[in-house]
Amino acid sequence: MQTLYDQKRMSPADAVGMISNGNTVVVPTGVGEPPALLQALSDRRHTLRDVAVSQILPLRKFAYLDPETHANIRHDAYFFGGATRAGGQSGWVDFVPAYFSELPMLIDRGLTPADVVMTMASPMDEYGYFSLSLAPDYTMAAVRKARVILLEVNPNVPYANGDCHVHISQVSGLVESDDELFEVGLPTIGPIQEAIGKHVAELIDDGATLQIGYGGIPDAVVMQLQHKRDLGIHTEMIGDGILSLIESGAVTNRRKTFMPGKMVATFALGSRKLYRFLHRNPMLEMHPVDFTNDPYIAARNDNLCCINATLQIDLLGQCGSESLGHTPYSGTGGQVDFVRAANRSKNGKAFIVLPSTAKNDTISRIAPVLCPGTHVTTSKNDINYVVTEYGVAQLRGKTARQRAEALIGIAHPNFREELREAARKMNLA
Known part of the structure; x- marks a missing residue:
């Protein structure tokens, strides 16, 4: 194996030399992105034409992200x-x-192209396998499809269990680096986030299985759960908030009804401490996202509780979680996957969380209708619990008028009469 490894080791410049005009390069989520390879690709950008880089949640602004060279x-x-x-x-x-x-x-069927994969990887084990522990997500599908597989091998990348391994025989080229991995700290939690977190935590029972989205409010929920018992984890992202629940003893995974005793995630985003926790940990498995986020699979966990944030919600319960009007802000991500999973789960609960206002209390995030052009993320038919700092509105199974009334009840008091008047004009009151 070592001979094959040595044959495939090369400089970053030589590795990205395998990329051809017109190729699509798939890069993993977040900290799975390989900085040495992406920098080498950036250095080569003036000699390439019509190359695309496809990725969820890039963390660094590499030089190829340049409007002057986007052709x-x-x-x-x-x-x-x-x-x-x-x-x-x-x-x-x-x-x-x-x-x-x-x-x-989409990658498997060729609907979304994947000619080249570039990813961070752990050192090779004695059997010739690398672990793509930081983000197997859609990357494992791209590995199956791609013509060229390029690894950035770093001793700081953990070797995780699960379906996240690539064999040296599959690899086209590899480069070595020893830089520390990108770290992301916990978001700042203020009184509004704390209040929302308390409302959600009161509805999560001992023994529940959790999916925690990214952001200050989901992490505020986590901080309120450390006194719970026998929680389980089946999530897309594992971060330091979940790690704190494990350290407090709240997470044991004992009462999970699907993969009991195991935590499941598809990407990691946090601190060095978190990345060390992933290394050969028998409690944790990292899997591709079509396993972790498949609503049917995730729903095999009874009492699945999913916590995700939105930017705006209308009086029917439609959530705009990825754009401000027509202007993109984030993306669909896994919010709908887990809302649907929680709705299927026995005694499951899907929470959408948001502060009641934006821009220093000048705009209500609960609106009669979404701003024109807003990308609807979670539909009115999927929505269940909506939580602001003013309380909880349970919408699933409710009529349109009951929904409007419940949402107005958790809006900021300064906007409730305005929302009631709008509801009357819309025949929702």
Whole structure:
């Protein structure tokens, strides 16, 4: 195995030399992105034409993210992050509308191209396998499809269990680096986030299985759960908030009805401590997103509780979680996957959380209708619990008028009469 490894080891420049004009390069979610390879690709951007980089949630703004050279290398976002949001809003970064759970299927069927894969990887084990532990997500599907597989091998990448392994025989080229992995700290939690977290935590029972989305409010929920018992984890993202629940003893996975004793995730985003926790941990398995986020599979966990955030919700319960009007902000991600999973789960609960207002209490996030052009993420037919700092509205099974009344009841008091008047005009009151 070592001989084959040595034959495939090369410089980053030589590795990205395998990329041809017109190729689509698939890069994993978040910290799974390989910085040495992406920097080498950026350095080569003036000599390439019509190359696309497809990725969810890029963390670093590499030089290829350049409006002047987007005809050479463009970014096709599965989900906008801080590095690509401005480009998406200006129009020189495009995006692919898709449920996170379905990205592997789109790649497998050739509906979304995957000519080249570039990813971080753990060191090779004695059997010739690398672990793509930080984000097997849609990357494992791209490995099956791609002509070229490029690994950035780093000793700081953990070797995780699960369906996240690539054999040296599959690899086209590899480069070595030893830089520390990108770290993301916990978001700042203020009194509004804390209040929302308390409302949600009161509805989560001992023994529940959790999916926690990204952001300050989902993490505020986590902080309120450390006194719970025998929680389980089946999620897309594992972060330091979940790690804190494990350390507190709240998470044991003993009462899970699907894969009891095991935590399941598809990407990791957090601290060095978190990444060390992933390393050969028998409690944890990292799997592709068409396993973790498949609503049918996730719903095999009884008492599945899913917590995700939105930007705006209308009086019927439609959630705009990925755009501000027509202007893209993030992406569909896995929100709908897990809302539907919780709805299928025996005694499951799907929570959509949001502050009641934006822009220093000048705009109500609960609106009569979504802003024109808003991308609807979670539909009125899927919505269940909606939580603001003012309380909880349970909408599933309710009439349109009952929904409007419940949502107005958890809106900021300054906007409730205005919302009631709008509801009357819409025949919802």
